[in-house]
Amino acid sequence: MGERTEHTPLERTLQLVGDRWSILIIRAALRGVRRFDDFAADLGIARPILTKRLTRLVEGGVMAKDPYQEHPPRYEYRLTPAGVALSPALVALIRWGEHHLADGDSPIVLVHGPCGTELEQGFWCRTCATTFGPTAIRAQSATTQPEHDSAQRDRTGP
Amino acid sequence: MGERTEHTPLERTLQLVGDRWSILIIRAALRGVRRFDDFAADLGIARPILTKRLTRLVEGGVMAKDPYQEHPPRYEYRLTPAGVALSPALVALIRWGEHHLADGDSPIVLVHGPCGTELEQGFWCRTCATTFGPTAIRAQSATTQPEHDSAQRDRTGP
DNA sequence: GGTGTGGGTTCTGAAGCGGAACTCGGTGGG
DNA sequence: CCCACCGAGTTCCGCTTCAGAACCCACACC
Structure with a gap:
């Protein structure tokens, strides 16, 4: 069985969002979709798959599951900053x-x-x-200088 | 049987490269891998799947299959400009x-x-x-004025 | 207290994936 | 001439994932 622990960043990213639905779920979330049934209706995805995908995206830090009301406990799925960064x-x-x-x-x-x-x-x-x-483009180890905070933000351009 | 003819650009793109291997095949091609067995060894992909993926990428215009020698007819798979554009x-x-x-x-x-x-x-x-x-970002028809749903809800900052 | 709503879970098949073995044309060595 | 070998696949089999529909459950509203 595949002992390849998907060591490169691309492989790890694809482990998380590299299926047929995750990217579309994220796009729907970017358009403002938040609730389970709305995702299901918007995407036409089978509900069991949606459950699994949302769970995986939450575990992977791409989305967050927050309650939006208490008494009938209901949740919404929002993109985290990491999710928006996709x-x-x-x-x-x-x-x-x-x-x-x-x-x-x-x-x-x-x-x-x-x-x-x-x-x-x-x-x-x-x-x-x-x-x-x-x-x-070249790939380079960042061990010497762990400068991780570059973030593409609104800037004035070239 | 999903009769959804995947009408948006994102859906069409994912139909072509939205599986577990296509993106990794393209990355290998960007690194210079060209031959069937080299892809198989580099990626650890099952050979039947590699056949299917390469065929689909060729049909989708992402890669091209060219002979690199005649007498034992052998082929190599190169990225097209469209493939490099990924x-x-x-x-x-x-x-x-x-x-x-x-x-x-x-x-x-x-x-x-x-x-x-x-x-x-x-x-x-x-x-x-x-x-x-x-x-x-807003989505807009290229032929007429912006009539396609504004496609953007209020979000917390990026 | 029946109906509706939101958010799931169980059941089925039907695809897709992985591994090893096999094929096929050609080449090169003895 | 015969046999091993190479590149590029194809077949066969078993396992995992996916899709669809139905079902479940807690609560709210009427």
Whole structure:
């Protein structure tokens, strides 16, 4: 049996959200869906699978299960900050589908809300003050300097 | 039998690469793996599954199957430009795993090759010359004005 | 006290996945 | 000429996961 303890970050990420539904659940949550039945209706997912996926996402820190009323104890599932941090991945997948899987029936694009311009997504180096493509990416151990707090936040850009 | 013809870009993307192996196959291809047996050995994937995944990725335009020698006819699988265009999604998933699924054993980060600074990834609006977070994203039809549901509820900050 | 609602759990099949063994064309060595 | 070998799959079998529908249960409302 597979003793591969999925050691790379990508493998661990895919263990958590790399199935057919988790990403769609997260997208629904980003749109404001919170309750079990709303997820089920919105996604068309089988309810037992939804139970399992939500449980796994909660255990993985992507979502949180909070009571929203007491007496009939009812819960809602919200994205944690870690869950919201998956947005760039979602957006990348959506954009890729838009540009490379167009069926001609629904040309929908993601835009910057305030101005309506189609958004772009790229890699940005703070030091060089430049954007760059995938060929300039290198993986590197961070043992010497555990600088983990970079977080893509609203900034003024390149 | 789900007759849902997966109409949104995200659903179509996940139909193609939203299984347990496709993303890992694409990562291996980005690292230079090209041949059937090399994929099998590198990933530890069962060979019948690898056959199916490679076939689907070729049909989906993500990879191309080209002969690399004639007389014993042998083929290699390369990423197409569309396949390389999935890099931002891969990088987003890798970075998320690095930052939110750290097990303390392998702190590896992605850096800008030339200078070694950890890369950032964000949404960029050419018109406003600014980067922004997920709450400022809106989905909009590319042909007409924004009639597609605003797709965004109020959320706590990113 | 019956009905409705939200949030699940049990039951079935039907897919998909994993492992090993087998096939098939061609090549190279003895 | 014969046999081993290599790359690229395909078959066969067993196990795990998924999908669908039905069912359960605690409570609230009428």
